[in-house]
Structures are given as C-alpha cells and as structure tokens.
Amino acid sequence: MNCPRCNARVAFTKNRCDNCGQDLRDYRRVVSLSNAYYNKALEQAKVRDLSGAMESLNQSLQFNKMNTNARNLLGLIYCEIGEVVSALSEWVLSKHFQEKDNEAEYYIRKVQANPNKLESYNQTIKKYNTALMAAQNGDEDMAIIQLKKVVNTNPKFIRATQLLALLYMMSGKKENRIKALRLLKNIAKIDVTNTTTLRYMKELSDVHIKASDNNSEPKEHRNPGERKTLPRADVDAYKTITPYKEEKPFVLPFVNVMIGVIIGIAVMYFLIVPHMRASDASKANEDFKKYSENQASIDSNNSALKNQNETLQARVEELEKEILELRGGDNTNGQTLAEMYDGLLKAVRAYTAQDLDKTAQILSKINVEGFQSDTAKKVYQELSEASFEQASQKTFESGRDAYNGEGEFAGARDYDKAIELLEQALEYNGDNTDAMYFLGRCYQQLSKPDQAKEYYDKIINDYPDSSRVAEAASRLRELGY
16 A cells, blocks of 8 residues: 555555654555445445445545545446446546556546547436426426437436436326336346335336236136246336237237228118218218317417427537537537546646646636536535635735735836736635735726726625725725725
C-alpha cells in the first residue's frame, strides 16, 4: 500500500512509514475494510446481486476513495444496468487515481471505440429524462412512447424499464399489465435482488397466475404422460416454444365466420332486399348522418395527430441538435461532452497537485449543466467549493496590488488590470465584498462615478454586515450621492 502522507510504497504489515514516520495502523484498518467490502461486492456480482454489489462498493469507496478495483467494478455494474455515462465517470476517476496498469483505460477505450453506440446511449438517457418529465406532468402516453424507444435501444436500462412497467401497471388494462410483467421478468435476470423490480412483480402476481391459466390446455386434451401444470416461464418464451399450436386454433373460427358472412349475404339478398328497397330514403339519411359523425371524428383525430406530429417534430429537431453536439458540435459554452469530461479530469489533477488557482481556472471554463451524470456534477461541485474561494482571495490580492501599485505592479498603478483581476475574483466568489469595494475605487479613479456607485450600493444593500459598508458609504458621499 502507499503512505497517505508522502505516497511512498510501504509493506501492508508495517505500522509506520519508513519514509515520513506516519502511523499507518488506522489507515491499514480503513484499507482492509474497503477491500473487504470490495470482495463482498465481487461475490454478489457473480450471482447477479447487482443492487447489493453497488451498495457494498459505495461503502468500500467511502472507506477508500482511491480503491480503483472497486471503482472499476462499480463502472462495470453501471454499464450492465444500462447507465454507461455513470460507468465512464467512475472509470475516469479510477484512471486519475491510478494512471498506470489500470483496467479502466481499457474499458474507456472500448466504449469510446464505437462513437455511434456511445451516442445512442446518450440519446437513451435524454429520452429517459424526457419521459420521466412527461410522466410527472401527467402525459403518460408520450412517456410510454419515449420509454419504448429507450428500452428497444438499450434493453438493459433497468430504470427505464421499471418506469415503463409502472406506467403499464397504472393504465389498469390487462394486456398492459401482462406487458409490464414481461418487462420486469427480463430485467430481473440482470439484477436478481432489485427491490423495485421485485415489488412491482409482487403487485403483478395475479397477472402471472392468470396468464399461465389462459395459456394452459383444458384437462380433457392433455395426454396422460404430460405434467398437469405448465412451468413458470415467461409468456414470450412459452409462445416461442409452441408458435404453431398457438396459431392453429384461430384458423377454424375464421373460416366459420367467413361462411356465416356468405350465408348472411345470401339470406339478405333473397329475403330482405325488397324491404330494403322500400326504406332506401330513410336508410340513406341515416347513412349520411353516420358519415357526418365519422367525418367529424376523423377530423378531430386528424387535428390531434397534427398536434402530436408538431410536438414530435420539435423533439426531432431538438434531438438532431443534441446529436450535433455529441458529434463535436458546440454546447452552450462552445464545449463538447468529451472536452467537458477532459476538463474535469484536468481539474482533478490540478487539485491533487494542490494547485487551487489552476483548478479554479479550469473549472470556470466548464459548463456544469452540460454534464448528464450526477457523479460528474458532484465532482465539479466538490472541486469548486474547495478552490473557488481561495482563488477569489488570491486574485483579489493581485488586483489590489495593481490598484495600489504594489507587489509585481510596484511603481505603476494599473487600474485597467486591477479591474480585470477584481472581476475575475468576483467570478470565482460573487460574495467577495473586498473585490467589489476596490472595483468601485478603480472606477472612481477613472472618473466613472456611475459604475463606482453600482458596486458601493451593492455592498451597502446586499451585504449590510460587511466590514466594507462604512467605507462604501464614505465613498458615495465623496461622489455626491
């Protein structure tokens, strides 16, 4: 293992680091616990207890965030349940903690080797989010349309399949409940202990029994050697095994119906035609009325379909724009998804090297809203909290030196440079009242009283407890306000 203080290689049995003298007993217990949870997760993953494995891996990473084996396995599980973006986030972090001899590099390269497939995964995530929003707003039909596309593209996407099954269950229709049971059985093979899947299947236990009864043969048609009950198998699997037997019973009823129609037409022609001719006028009126009603219904349906088509067309344009972004087009700040993740990785490296200024500079160029992964957003948030405030203070001090003509600006006051640095400090920390005050002073020295007043007023009105309030009020009096 490596020493947590100096990162020197130390034997696992050592109680102290030979290089820096750090006590390693507590650290060794933490590493042992992390490895124990990783081993437990590995055993759970082998029997497809993926939910339990994810919980064990998260506990392992809480003890030791640099356990790259745990991160790599967590990424593989995310990939298995259809959440490829989350998997990439874990592998990127793993590669940061262990740059050499890390299997995460192989996993990342393998996913990125097929850009079209990676693009389709990103599209499924966006469609899932759109469907989730539609379901929350009560538009279940649109949500089902989107989720069916997601599940067809990525059958292992467990959360999308669960949501689709739930919407089918909420409809209350028997055929939809059967569809829900089929979906749940498919994903139950991926994660056998997923509590949400098991709970939904329990709700559909009656559907499973009825489906089995409907597919079973009557007692009198069974051979003596056959088993009395069908095996508990998926409906699709059972139909695939006996496709011909399922279709055969429907042929004879269809022939009977056709024969009945022919006989009915013959009876109508010979017995009812005279009466029908006598009531042609009345029947024509009734037919015209029915035609008008049908036409009105068709017009209404056409209008609804037109509105739906407009909505879908708008969504297609939006998806085309998203595809352009994923293929290398610009996001809102001119960055592609790959560039954003690369920037986040560089920020992590700068933070690990204790270069908080460089960390803040890199993070300020990243549009955090462009991340699809909650893990990436969380990493960005933790790094910004750790670096922005210190970077803001350091940048402010440089701006103050430029204003006073001190430090590296000794002997020459540079108000324009001071304004540039102080505005950068406010970008890092919008509550830096010292930077606001000196920005006001710079504009006051440049004879721009309106801009100076704006910053003085902001200190007085928005930060009444600041130590700069009295000085800001004094400067406003100097300006005549």
